[in-house]
Amino acid sequence: MDQSINARAIILAASAIGVGFAMIAGIGPGIGQGYAAGKGAEAVSMNPKSGKQVTMIMLLGAAVAETSGILALVVALIMLYANPLVGFTTGTIVVAASAIGAGLAMIAGIGPGVGQGYAAGKGTETVGKRPALQGPIIRTMFLGQAVAQTTGIYALIIALVLLFANPLIRLL
Amino acid sequence: MEPITGRALVLAASAIGAGLAMIAGIGPGIGQGYAAGKGAEGVGRQPEAQGDIVRTMLLGAAVAETTGIYGLIIALILLFANPLVGML
Amino acid sequence: MEPITGRALVLAASAIGAGLAMIAGIGPGIGQGYAAGKGAEGVGRQPEAQGDIVRTMLLGAAVAETTGIYGLIIALILLFANPLVGML
Amino acid sequence: MEPITGRALVLAASAIGAGLAMIAGIGPGIGQGYAAGKGAEGVGRQPEAQGDIVRTMLLGAAVAETTGIYGLIIALILLFANPLVGML
Amino acid sequence: MEPITGRALVLAASAIGAGLAMIAGIGPGIGQGYAAGKGAEGVGRQPEAQGDIVRTMLLGAAVAETTGIYGLIIALILLFANPLVGML
Amino acid sequence: MEPITGRALVLAASAIGAGLAMIAGIGPGIGQGYAAGKGAEGVGRQPEAQGDIVRTMLLGAAVAETTGIYGLIIALILLFANPLVGML
Amino acid sequence: MEPITGRALVLAASAIGAGLAMIAGIGPGIGQGYAAGKGAEGVGRQPEAQGDIVRTMLLGAAVAETTGIYGLIIALILLFANPLVGML
Amino acid sequence: MEPITGRALVLAASAIGAGLAMIAGIGPGIGQGYAAGKGAEGVGRQPEAQGDIVRTMLLGAAVAETTGIYGLIIALILLFANPLVGML
Amino acid sequence: MEPITGRALVLAASAIGAGLAMIAGIGPGIGQGYAAGKGAEGVGRQPEAQGDIVRTMLLGAAVAETTGIYGLIIALILLFANPLVGML
Amino acid sequence: MEPITGRALVLAASAIGAGLAMIAGIGPGIGQGYAAGKGAEGVGRQPEAQGDIVRTMLLGAAVAETTGIYGLIIALILLFANPLVGML
Numbered sequence A: 001m002d003q004s005i006n007a008r009a010i011i012l013a014a015s016a017i018g019v020g021f022a023m024i025a026g027i028g029p030g031i032g033q034g035y036a037a038g039k040g041a042e043a044v045s046m047n048p049k050s051g052k053q054v055t056m057i058m059l060l061g062a063a064v065a066e067t068s069g070i071l072a073l074v075v076a077l078i079m080l081y082a083n084p085l086v087g088f089t090t091g092t093i094v095v096a097a098s099a100i101g102a103g104l105a106m107i108a109g110i111g112p113g114v115g116q117g118y119a120a121g122k123g124t125e126t127v128g129k130r131p132a133l134q135g136p137i138i139r140t141m142f143l144g145q146a147v148a149q150t151t152g153i154y155a156l157i158i159a160l161v162l163l164f165a166n167p168l169i170r171l172l
Numbered sequence B, C, D, E, F, G, H, I, J: 001m002e003p004i005t006g007r008a009l010v011l012a013a014s015a016i017g018a019g020l021a022m023i024a025g026i027g028p029g030i031g032q033g034y035a036a037g038k039g040a041e042g043v044g045r046q047p048e049a050q051g052d053i054v055r056t057m058l059l060g061a062a063v064a065e066t067t068g069i070y071g072l073i074i075a076l077i078l079l080f081a082n083p084l085v086g087m088l
């Protein structure tokens, strides 16, 4: 076994830290879905008859809010099990920094997670109050959640560029 | 006595990565606590619907737990089944 | 292993800078999600005003997107049109 | 006197990783405090439902504690049963 | 191959500084999103006041944008008109 | 005069880890303050339920304290009963 | 070609310090956005008080801007009138 | 003149650890401010209950102070009674 | 040409310390913006109490400014009256 | 010309520690701003209780200031009465 600190070791070490950064995105869905859970419980207490319907809206909205957590997990698993950066033997510091940069970028996912969860909670609350209007309420909720996802997607794109199509390495 | 090897560097970084991953737990903690508060409020309002309220609260809280679990799993992988040292 | 050159150091820092810039995206995500929730609530209360509510929500959300776009632009500049390496 | 070894590097990083993992505790602290506030409010409004309110608050708070415990466990593993030094 | 020069160090730090400055964008994103939500809510309740509501929302959002712009300007200065390399 | 040893590195990292662990205290501070506010509000509204309100507030706040205590314990272990230096 | 000098180190740290200082801008962005939302809500409810509402919103927002300006000033000092390099 | 020793490294890290520990103070600041706001609101609504409201607010705020004190104590230990340098 | 001296290291760290200290400005920005929003809301509801509302808002905002000023003062000390370089 | 000494390292870390300690100021800034907003709201609603409201707001805000002061004190100790350099 090569005992020296080589390019591969530096890149793998940076990937370990990048993985840790990426997981921090999970703060977002945790807050957001918890908000939705609270609003669901509240809606059931206000109108116990609408319990099933309210729970379904809560789960639908919360599923959307999970996105950033899943994206962060996928980026972390790629870095752990299918790391595209370990093959590089030149520009080691650039490759290592890219692994950390990719992880940092994923932290943006906190935002969509919190925001979409808030929308899920408000959607749940409103459907509990006006079950007949479920269609327009959910449509508005989904539309708003889609808008709230964009910065999480930007971050994913930057992370994927850093991992799979790194333009910086070509500038060396 | 061993010098600092590439293996040591990866394992050291894994310890930091595991710690960072746990920070995700802030989210479920806040969110589930909000649900707990709303559940307690709801039960006070309609004690007769307590079963449904608590069930909804727990179901929603279970959903909110997942990203905390993801963080834990990644940390456990880094500590106990580190795939990175295998790539050295 | 090759030594670290000045060019490599600048490019490495650019990768980290690009990652940091994306963190700005937390803001629009939270804010627009709040708008989405208020929009859904409003549509449930005044279905007849749905058009106005959704239009206002989207207009406000577009305004809230800008700083996330700024972060993206700085990251793209650092990655694809890096002016710093030209200054070496 | 020993120089800096790989073992020392891993143990140093473990100290930092343990500290980082504890940051997860922000979440349960906020969330359970919210539940405490809502519980106190609810008990003031419906004193006759005090038992149900407090039980729901505590159940929800127990759920909200988990990610704080995960962080503590990872920190304790890093400090007292460090698997990384065994991989050197 | 050039070694690491002082110039390279300053440019590398500028890339990180630019990334950090963009984090300011979290604020306007959250704030303007809140305004968007309140605007949408208001328009649903008082459709006849839509003009005034949207104008006030946009005026307030313009004010809330400034610190995000400050961050962008500092980042652009660091990237395109870096005064620090001239001080070397 | 001693050079930098592995022992010194571990102890230095322990100082930083202890500081990081204390950051958990943000959570209980916010949460218990929320409970304090809700308790004060409740006591103003239902002075006759003051005993129940304050008891519930304090019970909930005690639960919210735990993760702050965890952080303190980890910091005290790092400072006064550091198990890592024994593993060198 | 110059090696890394103390002057270069101070200028590099100034670039990072400038970026950090801009993070203060998160605060005014959130706060002024809140004011914008409350202003829009108020104008919808009491259109006859629009002048007073908007004036109070802008006065309060001006107060909330100051710490963002402080951060900008410190960043501009670090970039354009750096007193630290004169102390070398 | 002394070179960098292990002792210096531990003391330097202690300075940073002390700074980090103080960050815990964010929590009590937010929480107690919330309690202050709720207390002021309550006193305005029920002036006759002012004594009870303020007492509950202060009791709750005292509970919310603890983790800020923990952070202060750890910082003071690191600065004035540093146990780590004794372990070198 | 000077190499990196201890003086340079302290001044470089001071630049970063100054940037970190400004981050405190997040707090007053959020808090005063909240006060601005509540002030605007109050003026819309009770225009006859505008004087009292605005005075209370500004008094409270002045109190909320202090920690932002503390951060500014520490940054200015680090930049313009650095006591640390005198201790070398 | 002096090289980098242990003393310089400790003083450099003290500059960063002082900056970190100021971050605590986020908390009182947010909390006291909340109190300011609630105070302004209360004064608008119950002008006759203005004295009690403002007194309670200021009392609560004074309590909320403490952790910001703790951070300031630690920073001032690090800058002006640094006990760590005496331990070298």
Ligand code: NA
Pocket: A147, A148, A149, A150, A151, C028, C029, C032, C065
């Ligand atoms: Na978006």
Ligand code: NA
Pocket: A029, A030, A033, A066, A069, B063, B064, B065, B066, B067
């Ligand atoms: Na989840």
Ligand code: NA
Pocket: C063, C064, C065, C066, C067, E028, E029, E032, E065
């Ligand atoms: Na914007």
Ligand code: NA
Pocket: B028, B029, B032, B065, B068, D063, D064, D065, D066, D067
């Ligand atoms: Na949990």
Ligand code: NA
Pocket: E063, E064, E065, E066, E067, G028, G029, G032, G065, G068
């Ligand atoms: Na602004």
Ligand code: NA
Pocket: D028, D029, D032, D065, D068, F063, F064, F065, F066, F067
């Ligand atoms: Na707890």
Ligand code: NA
Pocket: G063, G064, G065, G066, G067, I028, I029, I032, I065, I068
């Ligand atoms: Na201000």
Ligand code: NA
Pocket: F028, F029, F032, F065, F068, H063, H064, H065, H066, H067
């Ligand atoms: Na406490």
Ligand code: NA
Pocket: I063, I064, I065, I066, I067, J028, J029, J032, J065
């Ligand atoms: Na203050």
Ligand code: NA
Pocket: H028, H029, H032, H065, H068, J063, J064, J065, J066, J067
């Ligand atoms: Na306090």
